Amino acid sequence: SVNPMAYEAQFFGFTPQTCMLRIYIAFQDYLFEMMLVVESVILKKLDGFPGCKISPFQIRKSTEKFLLFMKEHFDKLFGKMEEMLLQLVLNIPKNVLLPEDKVHEQYPYSKEQFQALQDEISQLQQQYRAEASAGQALRAELEEQKAVQAELEKILQWFDGLENICREHGIGNFKESFVFLAQNSKKLQDVLKDVEEKSK
Template sequence: MSVHPMAYETQFFGFTPQTCMLRIYLAFQDYLFEMMVVVESVILKKLEALPDVQISRFEIRRSTEKFLHFMKARFDQLFRKMEEVLLQLVLSIPDNVLLPEDRVHQQYPYSQEEFCALQDEISQLQQQCRAEAAAGQALRAELEEQRAVQAELEKVVQWFDGLENVCRERGTSNFKESLVFLTQNCKKLQDVLRDVEGKSKKIKKQQQLL
């Protein structure tokens, strides 16, 4: 059997030509062995029908094996010639023939250095794409945060607008004066609340002592 790798033929056919030839060889060999078994059984039947035959089954088996070895040797010679013809003419691809998926290499040839440079460029572009994607994600997160802050600011503006309307309804036209007035009242309320809490604590302590 041929040991030439025939990688291009394997790419085209989807199997190695040597494997194909091996299967053909084994199929013919099995058929030859089966035929020898049939021939031996026919000879035995013929001999059993003849009277006064001095040939034993062992001699017939030995003769059959000799004939099988002879036939196998001739078959191997013929198969080697058949294998040479099939591998060279049928299961081989000429040197001037390109597979469709390899024609692009003929149209756009490049050296090993150019291929490495192209690989480096692709790697750099991939890194840039990842960096741009990360930057885009950070910008989207910042925009979401700005939208949230803007919504809170709009709520504050609405609250001030409502407060100003209340002040106008109360007869106070100056918003700053109203805001100062409200701030002072809040401080007074806080002082009163602290005073009430202090007195409440004193009462609780007196009750505990009683």
């Protein structure tokens, strides 16, 4: 199975395997290029020896022999290097958490816990809205009460005013005065009746 080393890719910005592959291809290319240069230099040197019996084919064979040998060692050594680099350098140990993921360690919420938290927030929002509405209604009533109280106090003040007028005009207790007045009126009526009868 392939280990994609995705967590390492998250940190490095590239996959370690691709990094090693790039290095491998570059090294291999350099090796091949150098061998071609070596071969061409040797062939050029041989041109300076017209009587020489060494053919380009022989030189090519020598190049292939050396290259094959080098490639075998190169592959073996590179394999070891790759293994070491992937294990020791381009690797995030299993117990290590990257800084951007620390929050997963601190707040490992399950689906149910998360849902419960969201539900609680939703409930708090509803409760707040209800309280805000209740507050508005209470304040509206307070305003109404102020107006009603003012009207009722005005009525009471009118009653007070009426009594003050009576007091200013010498009537301390209006009810008693009224009773006294009514009684005196009755007495006067009786006296008048008496006088009329005596006059007849």
